[in-house]
């Protein structure tokens with residue numbers, strides 16, 4: 001319950017519109033209570049057998065006034081409640097997105113994009129239902145039940161007491177329904193999230209599906225997920241389907257009670273005719289709100305099931321955060337790893353006691369077979385992941401004591417799998433420094449050897465490059481990402497396989513761009529193609545998560561260790577000896 005409060009606090013700023021909604025609803029309820037009373041008065045007037053035409057006219061006018069008020073209040077109820085709900089939903093979604101954005105990368109490793117999207121969009125959507133419909137409906141119906149009770153008891157206490165008989169049964173069924181339906185709705189929401197997730201993945205991977213002609217297989221997989229949504233939603237709705245007729249039946253018993261006992265009382269002259277009619281008219285207003293409360297309960301169960309899923313995210317705290325006294329410093333760029341060990345998954349060590357130092361402005365290369373942890377080392381420097389033990393120092397300061405934003409502002413990363421956003425070339429380069437001038441962007445693109453090809457694109461710098469930059473070639477994307485890094489001009493540079501997967505001509509262009517970018521920067525270069533790391537000030541060779549040798553290219557060749565054998569394997573046979 002405390003958790004739900006966490007979600008409801010977002011409604012606070014919209015207190016006033018919520019109060020207006022409730023006032024409007026109270027007015028509607030009031031008018032609904034007065035209307036049958038007018039009919040009762042009419043019957044009373046008619047059965048008095050006095051030709052009181054004046055009273056009938058007044059009654060008609062009163063009823064018109066009641067209906068006008070009711071119409072205005074109904075408009076208020078409908079519009080203001082939706083206004084409140086959507087404002088609330090907007091704030092909650094923004095909060096949820098901002099929270100997700102703060103979570104550490106480790107969190108995303110186990111999550112699917114579509115699944116998270118579903119929580120932001122679908123799960124929060126049920127809260128709109130709750131705020132716009134459930135909360136006001138509950139209030140109105142409770143008011144209605146109270147109002148009707150007072151009127152019924154005013155008219156005839158014994159008969160009113162008799163009409164209460166079905167209520168405990170209705171309450172028991174409503175409560176039982178909550179217990180059964182909530183878990184079912186939660187599963188249904190999970191199935192919707194699974195569907196979202198597979199759709200998201202398949203649409204992104206459409207090329208692979210076509211290339212491997214897996215359309216049939218994927219169509220079956222997606223079909224299954226779609227079917228599952230229906231199956232599980234129907235399971236939940238089946239419970240509702242049993243629930244509603246049961247409630248209706250119990251309400252019907254109430255009418256039987258009034259007919260049976262009310263009829264007898266009227267025959268015995270203990271209940272005036274107008275009261276008997278009013279009883280029957282009010283009875284609809286008595287059980288109907290109770291049934292409505294039950295129905296709302298269904299929406300509420302659905303919303304609570306979703307709330308669980310939203311809260312699961314909101315209650316996850318980012319594990320990489322600024323300590324209270326984090327420092328904002330000017331970074332020169334020396335990097336030191338002291339005995340750093342790390343694992344992504346408990347008990348599977350990836351890095352074991354890694355220690356090395358990169359002086360500011362120097363280039364350090366990390367080489368070694370695939371999967372030894374080179375990229376992992378690179379990920380620890382901007383604290384994308386937290387080192388398990390040991391320390392990473394930048395300019396002699398533990399990176400945990402530097403403000404995350406400050407740390408990351410001082411690091412540029414260029415990697416093989418470039419991610420560009422759906423937008424223009426200009427917007428993507430500006431990502432490195434949003435306040436840069438156009439001239440600065442062009443200068444950066446020139447340094448990155450990207451300017452020429454950009455000018456040949458349809459709209460130059462304003463060309464839209466599609467999702468993830470699909471409209472560009474690998475080498476072009478690479479150079480835009482270098483331009484981005486040039487513009488960022490951070491003192492620390494991480495190049496992870498930045499030149500692989502392009503032809504030699506483009507590689508030369510990229511290498512040339514990188515050389516310009518690396519000038520005066522501390523660079524960590526990761527490359528399989530060893531020719532690109534020969535000039536590094538120091539080469540660190542990794543094997544199974546540990547450093548096994550390090551030194552300059554010449555020193556390592558002489559040492560005849562892993563590096564020299566890796567080199568030998570890469571030199572074409574024709575060039576050996």
Ligand SMILES: Nc1ncnc2c1ncn2[C@@H]1O[C@H](COP(=O)(O)OP(=O)(O)OP(=O)(O)O)[C@@H](O)[C@H]1O
Nearest residue numbers: 109344345350368369370371372373374375376377
């Ligand atoms: N997010 C992750 N979660 C769990 N394990 C991971 C994750 N990322 C990498 N690993 C594992 O950590 C190990 C080191 O991976 P890493 O990417 O650092 O290797 P690498 O040296 O960069 O390899 P390559 O040369 O192929 O790029 C691998 O065994 C990999 O399976």
Ligand SMILES: [Mg+2]
Nearest residue numbers: 374375376496
């Ligand atoms: Mg790697």
